[in-house]
Amino acid sequence: MPDEPPIRAVIAPVTPLQQNCTIVWCAKTRKAAVIDPGGEVERILKAASDHGVAVDKIWITHGHLDHAGGTEALRRATGAEVIGPHRDDAFWIDQITADGGRWGMPEARSFTPDRWLADGDRVQLGETEFEVYHCPGHTPGHVVFFHRQARFAQVGDVLFRNSIGRTDFPRGNHAQLIQAITGKLWPLGEDVRFVPGHGPMSTFGAERKTNPFVSDAALQFA
Ligand SMILES: [Zn+2]
Numbered sequence: 713m714p715d716e717p718p719i720r721a722v723i724a725p726v727t728p729l730q731q732n733c734t735i736v737w738c739a740k741t742r743k744a745a746v747i748d749p750g751g752e753v754e755r756i757l758k759a760a761s762d763h764g765v766a767v768d769k770i771w772i773t774h775g776h777l778d779h780a781g782g783t784e785a786l787r788r789a790t791g792a793e794v795i796g797p798h799r800d801d802a803f804w805i806d807q808i809t810a811d812g813g814r815w816g817m818p819e820a821r822s823f824t825p826d827r828w829l830a831d832g833d834r835v836q837l838g839e840t841e842f843e844v845y846h847c848p849g850h851t852p853g854h855v856v857f858f859h860r861q862a863r864f865a866q867v868g869d870v871l872f873r874n875s876i877g878r879t880d881f882p883r884g885n886h887a888q889l890i891q892a893i894t895g896k897l898w899p900l901g902e903d904v905r906f907v908p909g910h911g912p913m914s915t916f917g918a919e920r921k922t923n924p925f926v927s928d929a930a931l932q933f934a
């Protein structure tokens with residue numbers, strides 16, 4: 713009999729920016745982590761309850777409003793521990809409340825994580841765990857969550873199908889972003905499926921073939 717997959721995941725796009733909030737859970741314990749609760753916390757809670765899972769952790773890829781604006785509300789509703797991103801995104805998190813007022817998300821709140829993350833950290837979820845990779849460039853404190861056995865990653869705004877994250881924000885850095893994608897994500901394997909911060913899922917292998925910014929062919933002539 714084949715092994716049960718150790719994790720399951722469902723995507724719930726939130727905010728006017730259709731950010732891919734992802735609920736992942738340990739199949740054995742049904743303990744769930746909500747990755748990037750940008751807003752619409754009621755919808756996130758309903759999605760979790762529809763799947764019969766309990767929100768145990770909140771994981772943040774980076775401090776942008778559309779990814780982290782609902783963190784404080786979700787923490788208050790669930791008591792879940794807030795983990796990530798890397799400390800270098802503190803300046804982004806500190807301006808979430810102000811940015812929310814400016815960009816039509818008045819409920820968004822700044823917060824303090826219970827734990828900052830660093831490259832090489834591991835985060836526990838029920839009886840399974842994810843690996844953490846620090847991938848700066850879009851923001852200086854951006855992290856990626858990777859489940860090795862399930863061949864699954866949540867990469868936030870580092871990489872998209874056929875595109876990469878913007879680097880024109882304060883402390884953005886294009887060269888760092890390319891380095892993070894090719895130096896940290898590609899070695900995880902071409903078969904890895906990833907949820908980007910916005911838009912459809914893809915695999916690292918597909919992006920190495922066709923992504924105009926980071927395909928093997930594009931970088932060869934860069
Ligand atoms: Zn972003």
Ligand SMILES: [Zn+2]
Pocket residue numbers: 731776778779869909910
């Ligand atoms: Zn985003």
